[in-house]
Amino acid sequence: MTAVAPPVVTGARAAIPQGAGRSGPVAWMAIPALVLFGAFGILPLLGVLFLSFTQWDGIGAIHPAGLTSWRAELSDPGLLHALWVTFKIMFFSWLVQTPLSILIGVFLAGHQRYREFLAALFFIPLLLSSAAIAIAYKALLDPNFGLGAGLGFPLLSQDWLGDTTLAFGVLIFIVSWQFIPFHSLIYQGAVRQIPASLYEAAQLDGAGRIRQFFSITMPQLKYTIITSSTLMVVGSLTFFDLIFVLTAGGPADATRNLALDMYITGFQGNQMGTANAIAVILVLVGLALALLFRRLGGDASESQLEGA
Secondary structure (H helix, E strand, O other), rough: OOOOOOOOOOOHHOOOOOOOOOHHHHHHHHHHHHHHHHHHHHHHHHHHHOOOOEEEEEEEEEEEOOOOOHHHHHHOOOHHHHHHHHHHHHHHHHHHHHHHHHHHHHHHOOOHHHHHHHHHHHOOOOOOOHHHHHHHHHHHOOOOOOOHHHHHOOHHHHHOOOOHHHHHHHHHHHHHHHHHHHHHHHHHHHHHOOOOHHHHHHHHEEEEEEEEHHHHHHHHHHHHHHHHHHHHHHHHHOOOOHHHHHHOOOOOOOOHHHHHHHHHHHHOOOOOOHHHHHHHHHHHHHHHHHHHHHHHOHHHHHOOOOOO
């Protein structure tokens, strides 16, 4: 008996991938998420954009004002200063956090039990609120009643929050101290996804730990570095409570970033229209930076090759 070969499917039917046409239920499942995103994401942004074209003191009636708030804000030299401070915080916090996070993440990626304990202990700063951290550091750095005066160390008794350079350095230190654990956790997970066979082959070739780090670990962490950097950079745009409690933007506006400038303009100056214009600028800067890092990261198919 001769076996009959299965029919060959040609034409348009052959080009249809398996599972095509089954995305209907998946699309319906995304509707609740889209509704929530529209209600709590898109609508508030549209409201902020609308208020930026008005004059409002936060209590009385809202009056349309056209481009008055935008002209006032764009002509204010304080905007450029707040932008400069924001980008300084962004750059220096990234410069400190990235290498330390990578090194700590690589160290914690080991499977020794004591490293798991250190990882849990090291994660504690991220569990504290920024306001509480600012209050604690403000008390510790007080030149008269702080840690330096209590221990009798003249070096620690400086006017840390009264000098422009020292205040900015303290801010970068506290930000890094609080958020390095989070990014270390990201790098720890990424390092554990790197195949052990790569390190075994490198050991057979005589490569030491330092050579393995720069030749295997760092290239494999390329997209993780981009992801972590995106979170650092975009997140640094929203620093408010820490700066407000620690320095209130001082001394001499040395730590007055865009987020704090928006609060001072709106809630202390009662200029909600101008404050909403600053908020729109803040959103545009964050969106531009996020798109830039996404472009650096390449497409999704390329990023999936990490660790392969």
